[in-house]
Amino acid sequence: MAVRCTVELQLADGPTGRNLSTTLYPRAMIIRRRGGLELMSDDPPLHKAIKVQAHKYEVYSSFAAMGKLALIRRERTRITQFNLREGDPDEMVALRDFCIRSGGISKSRVVAAAPAPTARKPVAAPPSTPVRDRRAGVKRSRSALADLTNSSQSPGSAAMINKLNERYKPNSDSDSDDAIHIFSHNDDVLRTNTRALDELGGKRFNYVSADRGKTEFLSACPAQAKLSLKKNARVLLIKTLSPVRGLVNGSRGIVEGFTPQSNLPIVRFSNGVTEIIGLEEFTVSVADTVLASRRQLPLALAWAISIHKSQGLSFDAAVLDLSRVFEFGQAYVALSRVRSLEGLRLRARVRDKNGGRLLADARVVDFYESISGY
Secondary structure (H helix, E strand, O other): OEEEEEEEEEEEEOOOOOEEEEEEEEEEEEEEEOOEEEEEEEOOEEEEEEOOOOOOOEEEOOOHHHOOEEEEEEOOOEEEEEEEEOOOHHHHHHHHHHHHHOOOEEOOOOOOOOOOOOOOOOOOOOOOOOOOOOOHHHHHHHHHHHHHHOOOOOHHHHHHHHHHHOOEOOOHHHOOOOOEEEEOOHHHHHHHHHHHHHHOOOOOEEEEOEEEEOHHHHOOOOOOOEEEEOOOOEEEEOOOOEHHHOEOOOOEEEEEEEOOOOOOEEEEEOOOOEEEOOOEEEEEEEOOEEEEEEEEOOEEEOOEEEHHHHOOOOEOOEEEOOOOOOOOOHHHHHHOOEOOHHHEEEOOOOOOOOOOOOOOOHHHHHHHHHOOOO
16 A cells, blocks of 8 residues: 655754755655565656664654654764655555554653543533642743733733843843843844943854855745854854754854864854854745745744744843834733743833833734633
């Protein structure tokens, strides 16, 4: 039986785990063979045997019931990883079972897909005594911030505004050295990063990207056309290099030096990993057609970051400037980047909806008001 799915093939260096290449096969076909699998793709072309038994492939199948599966072969000098996704859930479960029967090493706890909906049953009322959980404080904080940015005027929201304003410190530049500054506008980010880099002593290293294709397509590329670094500069990784070593998009670090001949930055990341960062390829594609590409270091200066680019990241300490927010829910995105209230500093006081700093979509407010009685 053939399984059709999207396959991502990743090759990494064995000793370091550093990503060497990533290739996507959006219309791949996988066929079961004796002792393994046969992988075929026409565009891009690929014909490869996956010898599950002979090469002791690890099988990661927690989400097989959701159409996802991963196969990893570990060698002394190289790691080969096949990420299978967007497949039929039943076929992926059968493929997982086949791989394990063929000698693959199961590495995952099975997570079942959501069951089919059934008739609703009466639900007992929750206990009056709250159940304590380590994550409860985080959940309450996130809910309070959501209430704050949709401008609910409940007492809890007013209390949250007052609590947040206790973190107001107008001279936040002198705060914790680990705190990142988060702004709503890119010009503030550029100004802060440029000033901090200029204040560092030592030699400046400039890196100019090699671009192909039309320049206008690269306007949204995360890599800058020109990047300047110095020793002790704070940097942010803007591309995942090695999930195994924790070098993922959003990792922060400090430039400890540069290689003697190629002048590549040596970065010590916050998880303790030190890595020489080389050039990476960034592509802009539409419907599998590459329109433009940029070859540049996968780094950005990280004294400051925009609210938009901070989405999906978390920080132990951050200095927020919400004085120029201009989009619905923007304040929530910024506030929820910080892991704890203790790590938060505000350059300007947070205000309610009449203060002009918290923007809420009227349709969202109306919706919450309409369900407030439920």
